[in-house]
Each structure stands twice: as structure tokens, then as C-alpha cells.
Amino acid sequence: MTQMNMVQAINDALRFEMKRDDRVVILGEDVGKVGGVFRVTAGLYDEFGDDRVIDTPLSEGGIIGTAIGMALYGLRPVPEIQFSDFIFPAYDQIVSELAKYRYRSGGEFPCPMVIRTPVGGGIRGGHYHSQSPEAQFIHVAGLKVVCPATPADAKGLLLSAMRDPDPVLFFEPKRIYRAAKGEVPDGDYTVPLGKANVVRGGEHVTLVTWGAMLYEALDAANKAAAEGVQVEVIDLRTLWPLDIDTIVASVKKTGRVVVVHEAPRSCGLGGEIVSLINEKAFLHLEAPPKRVCGFDTPFPYTLENEYLPLSHRIVPALLETARF
Amino acid sequence: MTTDTLESVTHGTSRRLPDDALAPDVVRILSPDGTLLADEPGVSDEEAVALYRAMARTRIIDERAVLLQRQGRIGFHIGSLGEEATVLGSAYALRGTDWLFPCYREFGAALLRGMPLQRYFDNLYGNASDPAKGRQMPDHWCYRDARVGSVSSPIGTQITQAVGFAWAARIRRDPLVALVYFGEGATSSNEFHNGLNFAGVFKTPNVFLCRNNGWAISVPTERQTASESFAAKGVAYGVPAVRCDGNDVLAVLQVTRQAVERAARGEGPTLVEALTYRMSGHSTSDDPTRYRPEEQLSPWGKLDPMHRLRRYLEARVGWSDGKQQALEEQVAGELKTVIETAEKSSAPALETLFDDVFATLPWHLQEQRAELLSGPRAKGH
Numbered sequence: 001m002t003q004m005n006m007v008q009a010i011n012d013a014l015r016f017e018m019k020r021d022d023r024v025v026i027l028g029e030d031v032g033k034v035g036g037v038f039r040v041t042a043g044l045y046d047e048f049g050d051d052r053v054i055d056t057p058l059s060e061g062g063i064i065g066t067a068i069g070m071a072l073y074g075l076r077p078v079p080e081i082q083f084s085d086f087i088f089p090a091y092d093q094i095v096s097e098l099a100k101y102r103y104r105s106g107g108e109f110p111c112p113m114v115i116r117t118p119v120g121g122g123i124r125g126g127h128y129h130s131q132s133p134e135a136q137f138i139h140v141a142g143l144k145v146v147c148p149a150t151p152a153d154a155k156g157l158l159l160s161a162m163r164d165p166d167p168v169l170f171f172e173p174k175r176i177y178r179a180a181k182g183e184v185p186d187g188d189y190t191v192p193l194g195k196a197n198v199v200r201g202g203e204h205v206t207l208v209t210w211g212a213m214l215y216e217a218l219d220a221a222n223k224a225a226a227e228g229v230q231v232e233v234i235d236l237r238t239l240w241p242l243d244i245d246t247i248v249a250s251v252k253k254t255g256r257v258v259v260v261h262e263a264p265r266s267c268g269l270g271g272e273i274v275s276l277i278n279e280k281a282f283l284h285l286e287a288p289p290k291r292v293c294g295f296d297t298p299f300p301y302t303l304e305n306e307y308l309p310l311s312h313r314i315v316p317a318l319l320e321t322a323r324f
Numbered sequence: 325m326t327t328d329t330l331e332s333v334t335h336g337t338s339r340r341l342p343d344d345a346l347a348p349d350v351v352r353i354l355s356p357d358g359t360l361l362a363d364e365p366g367v368s369d370e371e372a373v374a375l376y377r378a379m380a381r382t383r384i385i386d387e388r389a390v391l392l393q394r395q396g397r398i399g400f401h402i403g404s405l406g407e408e409a410t411v412l413g414s415a416y417a418l419r420g421t422d423w424l425f426p427c428y429r430e431f432g433a434a435l436l437r438g439m440p441l442q443r444y445f446d447n448l449y450g451n452a453s454d455p456a457k458g459r460q461m462p463d464h465w466c467y468r469d470a471r472v473g474s475v476s477s478p479i480g481t482q483i484t485q486a487v488g489f490a491w492a493a494r495i496r497r498d499p500l501v502a503l504v505y506f507g508e509g510a511t512s513s514n515e516f517h518n519g520l521n522f523a524g525v526f527k528t529p530n531v532f533l534c535r536n537n538g539w540a541i542s543v544p545t546e547r548q549t550a551s552e553s554f555a556a557k558g559v560a561y562g563v564p565a566v567r568c569d570g571n572d573v574l575a576v577l578q579v580t581r582q583a584v585e586r587a588a589r590g591e592g593p594t595l596v597e598a599l600t601y602r603m604s605g606h607s608t609s610d611d612p613t614r615y616r617p618e619e620q621l622s623p624w625g626k627l628d629p630m631h632r633l634r635r636y637l638e639a640r641v642g643w644s645d646g647k648q649q650a651l652e653e654q655v656a657g658e659l660k661t662v663i664e665t666a667e668k669s670s671a672p673a674l675e676t677l678f679d680d681v682f683a684t685l686p687w688h689l690q691e692q693r694a695e696l697l698s699g700p701r702a703k704g705h
Contacts, residue, residue, distance in 0.1 A: 025495065051495045057525055062484055062518030069488020069502075072473070075495070077488075089514065096478045097485065103680045105466045105474045106456040110683065141681050165683035194686070241686035 001183040006176055009151035009184045010040050010116075013158040014078065016188065018048055021076060024162060027054040028063055028080030037082055038118060038177055064090035064115065068098055071111045076162060081117040084171060085128045091136075098167045099142030114161045114168045119147065120212050120262050121294075121308050122175030126301035132211075132263035132294065137169050138240040138272075144193060145239040147171040149214035151182045153237055156191030164193060171239075173212035180215070196243035198250065202230035204322045206250040208273055209260040210236040213309060217260055220314035229322040239269060247273065248280045255286035256321045260309050265293035287324035292317045350567045350599065353574035356627050358635025366578045369641050375416055375573050376633045376643070377651060379408040382432030383630060384655045385441070388663075389448060389462075393608040397667070398448045400462045404429045406571070406603030407537055409629030411505075412436060413576030414533050414598070417584050418503055425473040425486035425504040428463050429535065433505070437470035445662045451669035457676040480506060480513030483532065487519045490528040490587075501587040503531040503580070508554050508597075509540025516557075520595065524561040527592035531583040532563070534595065535570065537602035542615040558595035570600030571629040601627070671705040 004012065018024045026041055032055035035042030045053040056063050060081055067077040081087045087094070094115070101111040121130035137143050144166055148154040154172070161168040199214065200221055209217045214235050221231035232250050236242055251257050257277055259270035270291040277289055292309040300307050353362045365372065386403035393401045404411050407429065415433035418424060424433060431444055443455065447465040450458030456466070466474035473482065473489075486504035493500045510516050511534060523530050534554050538545055551557055558565030566583070568575040576598055583594035601624040605612040637643035678685060678693045685693070 025492075057518075057521055059518050059521070061514050062522050065481065065484025065515055065518055066488030066491060066522055069485040069490070070492040071488075072485065073489045073492035073496075075492045092478055092514075093481060093484070097476060097481050100476070101474065102683070104456060104460050104464070104476065105468075105680075106454070106459070107680045108455065108466055108468045109474050144682070241688055244687060 001185055003181060004151045004184040005178045005181045006148070006151050006154050006172065007038060007040050007178060009155040010158055010172065011042060011044070012184065013155040013162075014041065014044060015047065017159060017162045018044065018052065020188075023074065023076045024078060025052045025054065025070065025075055026078050026080065027056050027067060029056060029058055029082050031055060031080050036080065038174065040116070040172070041080070060086055060088075060090040061093055064093040064098065067113055068093060068101070068111055071113045072101070072109055077113045078162060079113065079115050081115060083125075083129050084117040084119045084133055085131045087117060087133065094137070094143070095140050099140045102166070103142060110165055111167055112165050114158070114170050116170045116172060118174035118177070119171035120173045120175055121299055121304050122212060124301065124304065127298045130299040130304065132171075132261065134169075134171060134239050135263055135267060135269050138269060142167070144168045144241070145171065146193065146237065147173065147211040147239055148237060149173065149176070149211055149235050150180055152184045152189070153191055153197070153235075155184050156189050157193065157237060159188070160190045160193050163190070168193070171211065175212040176215065191237070193238045194241055194243055195237065196246040197235045197237055198232060198246065199235045200231065200233040202232040202254070204230045204254055204256065205318050206232050206234065206247070206254045206257040207260060207314070207318065208234045208236060208247060208257065210239060211262070213260050213262060216309065216311045216314060219311040220318060223311065223315045224318040224322070227319060229318055231318055242273070244276055244280070247277065251277050251281045252284045255284050256324070258290045258292060258314070258317050258321055260292045260314055262294050262308055264296045265291055266296050268293055287321045290317050290321050350569055351575045351579050352569040352572050353578060354572045354632050354636055356571075356632050358632050358639065360636070365574050366581075367574060372574075372633070372637060373641060373643070375412060375577070376637055378412045378416070378432065378436050379573065379630055379633065380651055381655050382408050382412060382435070384652060385431070385435075385659065388659050390604070390608060392448070392663070398462055399450070400608055401448070402428050402463045402607035403604060404432055406624065406628065407535055407600045408432060409573035409633070410533075410535050410570040410576055410598040410600045413573040414503065414505075414531075414580040414596070417577050417580035418501070419584065421471075421500050422584065423471045423473065423486075423489060423500055423502040425482045425489070425502060426475050427482065427505040427507060427510070427535070428475050428477065429507075430505050431463060431465070434465060434467055434470065434472045437467070437472050439465065439467040439470055439472060441658055442662045442665060443467065445666040446669065449666040449669065450672075451666055452672045453666070453669045454672070457672040457679070480510040480515035480519075482506070483510070483515045483519030484522065487523045487528050487530055490530045491522075491526055494529055499588060501529045501531060501584050503533055503584070505533050505535060507540060508534055508536040508538075508545055509543065509548055510534075511554050511557055512548050520558065520561040520563050520593075523593040524563045527590070529587035529590070530593040531580060531587060532593060532595040533580065534597045535600060536597050537600050539602050539606070539616070541606040541610060542612075553597060555595060555597040563593050563595050565595035565597065567597045567599060570598030571627050571632065573629060573633055600629075
């Protein structure tokens with residue numbers, strides 16, 4: 001075990017897998033010599049050379065389009081999109097091509113790759129360095145979507161994603177790139193995709209969240225506990241296909257649920273989670289499910305802490321739900 | 325080719341082929357009447373016959389597919405009428421180890437590479453025998469065994485993919501070349517720009533085969549670019565470009581072969597603009613009379629790629645009406661068998677709807693599959 005932050009843990013996973021599997025290549029803007037604008041790929045260019053850690057022209061469509069070609073050939077590309085706000089020029093390649101290759105070819109052309117991209121707010125990045133577009137990819141059949149909240153999970157989930165037979169969008173919560181620290185297992189360490197983590201036990205309210213908001217959720221849970229409300233906090237880790245069994249088991253126990261995410265509320269993943277709970281645990285519910293989310297506005301610069309579903313907004317939602 | 329003929333040919337609504345076709349940089353080996361313009365044809369007589377047979381087979385299949393659509397037996401067809409020299413000549417230039425990334429008009433190229441005709445028709449019918457289980461509309465096939473990629477409908481997306489594929493091969497020291505097809509309309513797309521830009525920067529072993537057939541559905545070439553030619557677009561990317569008469573199969577074969585050899589030598593990508601003409605509508609869903617004057621077709625008819633090669637073969641190897649008839653009967657026989665077989669096959673099994681979304685079926689698709697299987701049935705498949 002080694003103490004690491006998220007950036008170090010992801011770097012460790014990339015290095016481990018590049019040593020283990022020579023088909024793994026990294027490509028993207030500034031990923032090579034400078035090691036990425038967040039330094040996530042630091043040192044890899046020197047270690048593996050410019051055939052495997054590739055600084056590309058400034059074009060997300062070109063990065064993902066060529067990465068698809070590499071995957072079809074048999075490499076295991078790990079393209080980086082510098083900010084998930086910049087992923088949209090590649091949306092056609094991801095939605096129309098990457099997600100559909102296996103299906104449209106009857107399995108003849110699987111297209112495994114991991115698209116790594118920083119996500120979320122909290123770094124004073126304004127509209128274009130802060131958004132959380134996960135739902136736009138979950139809605140596309142054929143993509144898996146992952147968002148770790150701890151360094152150990154970042155490593156374990158990334159190694160699983162790089163070995164997965166399907167394309168994975170790997171969202172890295174940039175707000176906690178360096179703030180989240182923890183013990184990370186050395187060497188080969190995987191966390192299975194599709195398994196949530198119950199981070200904190202509690203019998204009164206279930207709180208489902210992921211990414212950077214996990215820490216706000218835990219803070220809110222502690223404050224709720226001071227008010228006598230015990231909150232069970234679930235870190236989803238894999239956003240799609242999500243771990244429905246863990247969510248339903250918890251809601252059947254508590255009868256109450258709050259979902260917290262940074263993305264805008266309407267048609268966000270929280271809406272889908274609440275629908276699934278209604279379908280699978282309706283008769284166990286003691287209160288209306290609640291969502292604490294970003295607003296249906298563009299992500300603001302100056303007022304970002306008002307926009308984000310931080311602890312001060314989560315606490316009243318927990319108490320209201322518990323006392324309904 | 326006489327000047328009279330050339331001047332009567334219009335390309336699109338105002339851009340004229342004569343200007344293009346008379347340009348000294350346009351490679352041509354066979355004149356429209358089948359006369360050899362070069363010192364050497366670049367192919368043996370046997371190869372010329374093989375090319376002719378492949379082109380003729382493609383056209384016969386094409387015409388039958390249109391008929392099947394008109395009869396309501398298949399839902400859609402998009403073909404290569406008039407563009408057979410471009411499609412077959414370029415595919416013929418590839419070596420066995422090379423890869424082909426199709427647009428959607430190149431079923432003839434896939435068949436030439438060895439895709440079974442039955443497989444093609446199973447796609448046209450979207451039946452249970454279709455390896456893709458009827459998930460894609462007609463003319464959206466793939467065939468890995470013959471190193472033929474997978475057709476999709478969005479324009480230009482295959483271009484960057486072919487670049488990534490060739491790039492990966494080079495990283496792995498695998499000496500293959502990847503050829504990618506697209507129409508001139510696709511040169512307006514993001515991925516044409518991305519593909520050529522990446523290919524130029526990384527010197528990937530690619531051949532970019534632009535079928536300039538004059539039309540992107542109803543939009544003529546002059547609405548795609550103000551550039552003098554589509555080949556000229558290669559300049560800014562550092563990708564050498566060459567134009568050829570796309571109705572001259574020997575010219576298409578020669579320039580593509582040179583581009584393949586150049587890529588295989590590690591000298592990087594080439595853009596080939598083949599000047600041809602779409603003699604049909606965009607697809608069976610299109611009505612070209614709404615935007616294209618019929619009088620444009622007849623001069624192009626005189627430049628027909630089949631006619632030109634046939635005249636050549638008549639002079640070289642005595643290609644005759646008898647041989648032609650035997651060829652047509654042979655293809656008709658093939659078609660009879662594959663159509664009968666395709667029509668005997670049923671619709672794909674319901675549960676296949678959920679396969680191949682992912683490598684294994686996640687819980688939510690298991691639930692939805694159970695819901696479909698236990699629910700009421702739709703009609704019309």
C-alpha cells in the first residue's frame with residue numbers, strides 16, 4: 001500500500017497496464033512530453049516513448065476517431081479528452097461509431113477502449129471546464145461509464161476498464177484530483193465494474209452519489225447524524241450499468257432516498273435512479289425520493305458553489321426526507 | 325475523347341467535367357471508346373478480364389437490388405451505378421494483407437475482396453442468417469475475414485478510423501495499408517479534415533479514395549467546395565494528391581496501386597480523387613429528377629466505365645456477345661440462388677436484439693429482454 005492522491009493512483013494504473021500489456025497506447029492533447037495538463041500521464045512518455053504516449057493535433061474528433069481505428073486493429077487505446085466539456089467534437093465518433101461497433105457488426109468488430117476525461121466543477125473553470133455530461137453517454141446503448149471517488153478505486157476501476165471488452169468512459173473528478181488521498185494497493189489491483197460501495201452505513205436515509213460529491217455527502221451525513229439521522233452513503237463508482245442491487249437493498253432497509261449529483265437535475269442520472277427505485281422498491285418507500293443536483297442552467301463561474309450540490313444543500317434534503 | 329464529347333458533359337449543375345477531365349494532371353489510360361492512351365495498360369489481359377467481370381457482376385447485382393426494392397422485397401438499396409471503375413479498380417489495387425474501410429456504395433469492392441454474395445444479400449434482407457442479425461439497414465455490411473471494415477451511415481467517420489487503424493499497424497510494425505472510401509461530399513465533413521490532418525502529421529500508411537461522383541444526394545460539387553478540385557485539399561495537410569478518370573478502371577487501378585506502394589514503402593498517405601458520375605439517384609429513396617436535369621445523364625452515359633473496358637477487351641481478347649451473355653447468365657444464376665436462400669430465412673430471433681450491445685448482457689438488458697419475450701408481438705418483420 002502506498003499513500004497516493006487521485007492523479008498518482010491513475011498514473012500508477014496507466015503505468016502498470018502499459019508494462020503488462022504492450023497493446024495499451026495513450027493519445028491526446030498534451031499527454032506526452034508535458035504529461036497532461038493535470039500531469040496524470042507524467043513520466044509515461046519518457047518511459048514508453050512516443051509510439052505509445054502520443055501528443056496529437058488539437059482535435060477531439062480526430063483523437064477518438066483514430067483511437068477507434070487503433071482498437072479495431074487490436075490495440076487497447078486509452079485516449080484522453082483534456083476536459084469532458086471538450087468531448088463534444090468527438091460525440092459523433094463516440095455515439096455513432098464506438099458505442100455501436102460491436103452491435104452493428106454482430107460481434108465481428110469489438111471496439112474496447114477507455115476514454116479518460118476530467119469531469120465536474122469546483123476548480124473555478126466556468127462553463128467549459130466544469131460540466132458533468134455523464135447522462136449524455138449513459139443514454140447511448142453500448143457504453144460503460146465509470147467515475148471513481150477515491151485513489152484506490154481510481155486505480156482499481158481504471159485497470160478493470162482497460163481490460164474490459166467494451167468501451168468505457170472514465171470520468172475523473174478533477175476537483176479531488178489532488179485533494180482526495182488514501183492508501184492504494186501496490187501492483188495489480190482491480191475493482192470490478194458495476195459494483196457500488198457502501199461507504200457509510202445507516203438505517204434512516206439512503207444517499208446515492210459518486211465522484212467529488214461523495215465527500216460532500218459524507219460531510220452532510222455527519223451533520224445529519226448530529227441531528228439523529230443515520231445516513232447510508234452509497235458511492236456508485238460505476239455509473240452504468242449501475243449496481244441496482246446495492247441501491248435497492250439499501251432503500252428497502254431505509255425506505256428513504258436522496259440522490260446527489262453535479263449534473264443538471266432534469267434527465268440526469270438521478271432521475272433514472274429514482275425511477276428504478278420506484279419500479280423495484282415502491283412499497284418500501286416512506287418518503288418521496290429527493291434529488292440534490294446542479295441546476296438546469298449552464299455551469300456558472302462566480303456562483304459555482306451555489307450551483308454545486310454541496311453539503312449545505314444536502315443536509316436539509318436528508319433531514320426533510322428523514323422526517324417526512 | 326473528343327472535345328465535342330467533353331463540352332457536352334456537365335458535372336453538377338455548373339462545374340464542368342471537361343475542365344477537370346482535360347486537365348493534364350488527370351490520369352487516364354483508356355479513352356471513352358476503349359483506345360489505349362498510355363504505352364502500357366498496366367495490367368495483363370487476364371487481369372483486365374477479371375476487372376471487367378467484377379464490374380459487370382457489380383452492375384448486375386446493383387440493378388437487381390434496385391428491382392428487389394421496387395418490388396418491396398428489400399427495404400432499401402444504395403449502389404454504384406456508373407462508378408464501378410472507381411470502386412473495383414481501387415479495390416483491385418489492394419494486396420491481400422491490406423484493409424479496406426468502406427463508405428456505403430462499395431459492396432462491389434467487398435465482393436471482390438471475397439465477401440460471399442449470400443452474406444451481402446442476407447444483409448439486404450436483414451434476416452436471421454445476416455451475421456449482424458438484421459440490425460443494420462441494407463448496404464451496411466462488414467467482413468473481417470476479407471479485411472473489409474464496417475459500413476455506417478454518418479458521413480466521413482470511417483476516414484479517421486482508417487487512419488487510426490493504419491497508424492496502429494505501423495506502431496506494431498505490420499506492413500499493411502488501409503484504403504478508405506468516401507464521396508466528395510464527405511470532404512466537407514469534420515472527419516475528412518481530422519483524418520487527413522492526422523495522416524499527414526503521422527505519415528500513416530493510408531490511401532484516401534474520394535469518389536467524386538458529382539452529387540451528395542441533391543447537392544452538386546460546387547456547393548461542397550470553392551476549391552479548384554477535391555484533390556487540392558490534400559495540399560494543406562501535406563498529403564500528396566492525384567486525380568484520375570474515375571470511369572477508367574485502368575487509371576484508377578494504376579494511381580491506387582502507386583498510392584498503396586508508396587504507403588507500403590513508409591512514405592505516407594495519398595489522396596486519390598476519382599472523377600466519376602452517379603448515374604442513379606442517391607439511393608432507392610431518392611428522386612433525382614427533382615434536382616438533376618435528365619440531359620446530364622446521356623453525355624455521362626457515353627463515358628460509361630463498362631462500355632469503355634468492354635471495347636478495350638473486344639480489341640484485346642475478342643470479348644464477344646457470347647461471353648457477355650454467359651457472364652450475365654452466370655451472375656443471374658448466382659443471384660437466383662442467394663435471393664431464394666435469403667428469402668427462405670426468417671427474421672432474426674427476438675432475443676438477438678439484445679446481444680452484442682455489450683460483450684455480456686448486463687442486468688438492465690436481461691430485464692428488457694425478458695419484457696420483450698413475454699410481451700405482445702409486433703407485425704411487419
